[in-house]
Amino acid sequence: MSAHYTVIGAGLAGATAARLLADSGNNVLVLEKLPHVGGSVYDEKDGSGVLVHRYGPHIFHTSDKEVYSFLRRFTEFNGYTHRVAAMIDGRYVPVPFNKNSIVKAFGSEKGAKMISEAEKLETFPAVSVLTLIGSQSDLLKELGEYVYKNIFLYYTTKQWGKAPSEIDPATTARVPVRFTDDDRYFTDCFQGLPSDGYTEMVKRMLESERITVRLGVEAEVTIRDNRIFVSGRPVEGKLIYTGETDRLFGYRFGRLPYRTLDFEFETLNEDSYQPYATVNYTVSENFTRITEFKKMTLQKTDGVTSIMKEYSREFTGNEGEIPFYPVITDESREIYSEYLALSRNIPGLMLAGRLADYKYYNMDAVVRRVMDVLSADTKGE
Numbered sequence: 001m002s003a004h005y006t007v008i009g010a011g012l013a014g015a016t017a018a019r020l021l022a023d024s025g026n027n028v029l030v031l032e033k034l035p036h037v038g039g040s041v042y043d044e045k046d047g048s049g050v051l052v053h054r055y056g057p058h059i060f061h062t063s064d065k066e067v068y069s070f071l072r073r074f075t076e077f078n079g080y081t082h083r084v085a086a087m088i089d090g091r092y093v094p095v096p097f098n099k100n101s102i103v104k105a106f107g108s109e110k111g112a113k114m115i116s117e118a119e120k121l122e123t124f125p126a127v128s129v130l131t132l133i134g135s136q137s138d139l140l141k142e143l144g145e146y147v148y149k150n151i152f153l154y155y156t157t158k159q160w161g162k163a164p165s166e167i168d169p170a171t172t173a174r175v176p177v178r179f180t181d182d183d184r185y186f187t188d189c190f191q192g193l194p195s196d197g198y199t200e201m202v203k204r205m206l207e208s209e210r211i212t213v214r215l216g217v218e219a220e221v222t223i224r225d226n227r228i229f230v231s232g233r234p235v236e237g238k239l240i241y242t243g244e245t246d247r248l249f250g251y252r253f254g255r256l257p258y259r260t261l262d263f264e265f266e267t268l269n270e271d272s273y274q275p276y277a278t279v280n281y282t283v284s285e286n287f288t289r290i291t292e293f294k295k296m297t298l299q300k301t302d303g304v305t306s307i308m309k310e311y312s313r314e315f316t317g318n319e320g321e322i323p324f325y326p327v328i329t330d331e332s333r334e335i336y337s338e339y340l341a342l343s344r345n346i347p348g349l350m351l352a353g354r355l356a357d358y359k360y361y362n363m364d365a366v367v368r369r370v371m372d373v374l375s376a377d378t379k380g381e
């Protein structure tokens, strides 16, 4: 079967592209370097039978009805609503910071006074930390400074590897404190995890007689005279590339900076480790957060639970490291735009996905991006 399209990568971007193309009658070849499909959303059962997310906890959430109904063809969602706490001075304080968090941190009497002071503010019930810090009210100033220090400052330094003095309050403290009882982490209309896991969902997306998936194949994509070659052979049809764009072009304009993550998994012989699926360590520890998977997958595993600690560090490009979060600066934007300009001259090449577009995308945004790229291609845009 000759392929009309070759897709590099079997993550969510690659799987969405392959499926949509197959649905419209195309033969698709998918090449994936890992021994499994799913990319960053890959999950599997660990040695104790607990379903874990190997590349960090993933909670699906969207307000995009088209994306949601596309994915619903391949899975049901388990209805989980994500709630997160920060561990501050031995207490679990809900984040995003809301009325309950204020009462937890300051007690009910002082908390109530803060809330009634905040009612006078223009943007109430959502007030940015920066506004609170700049407020005339001493109580609101105290609240703003508390949230900035205990939720953002150290956490951001860990996440992005910066000294506290390098953190610009104007950027980090734009996030609002919610003066409501809503303690959901995401407020989208649809949220949850695929009932049988992400890997299963992606496998089903790729199940089609028109799709051939080759795992464990690192595609060497090269461009010569504006023609695309995969492992030395001219590509058949068009190519959708979901890998690293700087790599595609031999790093000729320099490397795009990323943060990578180290994951430390542990299985414990207990029913429950922590009261929330995810707890952010915002003022202590070297890791950024601990996730207890069964609290989000809603899997019943009596007497056993698996947790994971996440450590963030600079991506160096060494063997085995995965580039996770793009480090967006003026310089990296500039480098990426040079690669993008090059890619636009190459007939039949489409970039899509978190690595190829050098963007932090949530899962729904990746699916949406692929839908838009393919629809523009069909219209010849």
Ligand SMILES: Cc1cc2nc3c(=O)[nH]c(=O)nc-3n(C[C@H](O)[C@H](O)[C@H](O)COP(=O)(O)OP(=O)(O)OC[C@H]3O[C@@H](n4cnc5c(N)ncnc54)[C@H](O)[C@@H]3O)c2cc1C
Residues within 6 Å of the ligand: 008, 009, 010, 011, 012, 013, 014, 031, 032, 033, 034, 038, 039, 040, 041, 055, 056, 057, 058, 059, 060, 061, 217, 218, 219, 220, 221, 242, 243, 244, 261, 324, 325, 352, 353, 354, 355, 361, 362, 363, 364, 366
């Ligand atoms: C720690 C973490 C937590 C996250 N949590 C959430 C969340 O809770 N909710 C949410 O909506 N989103 C979340 N995301 C974002 C989500 O992971 C991404 O939006 C999505 O997985 C991106 O899919 P992708 O296909 O673009 O990239 P990837 O999943 O990285 O897939 C790219 C694939 O291409 C393969 N590949 C690359 N180059 C080659 C090559 N040359 N040859 C063969 N194969 C190649 C890679 O091996 C990989 O499998 C999170 C991301 C991270 C890092």
